[in-house]
Amino acid sequence: MSKKTLVLWDIDGTLIVSQGAGVRAMERGFTKRFGLPCDLRKIDWAGRTDSWITSEVLRHNGLPDTPANIQAYLEAYLETLPLELADGPQGQVLPGILELLETLHHHPRIAQGLLTGNLQRGAQFKLTHHNVWHYFEFGAFADDSPRRNDLGPHALRRAGERHNVTFTPTQTWIIGDTPHDIECGKVIGARTIAVATGNYTLSELESHNPTAAFADFSDTSAFLRTIGA
Numbered sequence: 001m002s003k004k005t006l007v008l009w010d011i012d013g014t015l016i017v018s019q020g021a022g023v024r025a026m027e028r029g030f031t032k033r034f035g036l037p038c039d040l041r042k043i044d045w046a047g048r049t050d051s052w053i054t055s056e057v058l059r060h061n062g063l064p065d066t067p068a069n070i071q072a073y074l075e076a077y078l079e080t081l082p083l084e085l086a087d088g089p090q091g092q093v094l095p096g097i098l099e100l101l102e103t104l105h106h107h108p109r110i111a112q113g114l115l116t117g118n119l120q121r122g123a124q125f126k127l128t129h130h131n132v133w134h135y136f137e138f139g140a141f142a143d144d145s146p147r148r149n150d151l152g153p154h155a156l157r158r159a160g161e162r163h164n165v166t167f168t169p170t171q172t173w174i175i176g177d178t179p180h181d182i183e184c185g186k187v188i189g190a191r192t193i194a195v196a197t198g199n200y201t202l203s204e205l206e207s208h209n210p211t212a213a214f215a216d217f218s219d220t221s222a223f224l225r226t227i228g229a
Contacts, residue, residue, distance in 0.1 A: 005227060006159050006167040007104055008115035008139070008152075008190075010176030011123055013046075013198025015101075016130050018091035021084040022122070026053065028084070029076035036061050046199045047178030049117035049142035049151075050074065078121050085129045093130050094197050096217035101135045103220065103229075110229060111163050114139025115155045115174055115184070117148055138162045148180050152188035173227050179208045193226065 009015055012022060023040050030038035038057060045053045054073045055065040063069055085091070104112045113136055116123055120141040127133035140155035152174070159167050174185035177198030182205070185192035194205035194213040206213045212226045 002109075003111040003163045003165050003167075004109045004171060005111070005229070006156070006172040007110060007112040007227065008155050008159075008172065008174045009112065009136075010174075010178075010181050011114065011116045011118055011126060013177035014094070014175060014181075014195055015097050015132065016091055016093050016126060017197070018085060018126060018129075019089035021088050021091060022081065022118075022126070024088060025077050025081040025084045026050075026057070029078075029080045030057055030061075030073060032080065033072050033076040034061070034063065036063075047117065047148065047176070047180030049146050049148055050077070050119050050122060051142045051146035052117070052148075055146065074119065078119065078125070081122055081125050082129075085125060091130065093132060094216065096220055096223070098132070099220050100217055100223060101132060103224065105135050107229060110227075111159055111165070111167070113137065113155055113159055113162075114141070115151050115176075115181075116140070117142050117180075119143055148184045149187045152184055152190060156188070173211075177205075179205065182208045182210045185210075193223075 026040055027038040043056050054070050058065040058069055104110050120143050124133055138158040140151035144151055144154045156167050169189035172190040173193055174190050175193045177195050182192045182194055192210040194210040196202040196205055197216050202215050217223055
């Protein structure tokens with residue numbers, strides 16, 4: 001039976017919370033590579049891609065965002081991230097997520113992947129740490145573009161290659177916890193689900209007119225009804 005519906009997940013604040021491991025790794029990685037202090041609180045990073053954040057941090061600290069500097073910074077971040085995940089405060093998989101991932105994984109007509117601002121290696125570190133990486137065989141990542149709005153077509157193409165199905169935007173659900181997730185779905189004509197398990201309240205997310213919005217995903221049946229599963 002061919003897949004008919006595509007579900008694309010954001011990571012941080014949607015699938016998991018890492019209690020700031022990514023932020024600390026970004027800050028420590030910058031200091032490690034460039035010898036300067038770094039405070040990500042000065043940057044509006046929620047819902048952005050790692051490559052976009054990297055450029056902003058470099059410019060904020062008076063350094064040119066050249067490809068060499070960006071690459072050096074990202075490598076330092078990726079070296080630091082596993083240490084922060086292992087040694088920092090314990091993160092968690094968010095309510096209802098494990099049941100949803102398992103249900104969708106076995107659903108004959110649903111494909112699920114990632115659409116995330118993380119680098120692919122960063123996504124793998126985080127989701128492996130929380131034992132959910134194996135649910136995702138494809139995705140779109142910060143490696144593809146620093147602009148989140150560019151990521152949708154990459155995810156659809158990879159989903160099609162994996163399942164030998166052409167997924168249209170109207171068959172696609174993009175799920176995330178920020179207005180940027182909602183926007184990147186709308187720019188390709190996909191449907192969107194917002195969840196208030198990150199830095200935005202439910203009312204703040206609803207003001208951006210997602211297709212649906214949830215306080216969290218603890219009600220598995222309600223989520224499945226929403227996507228027609």
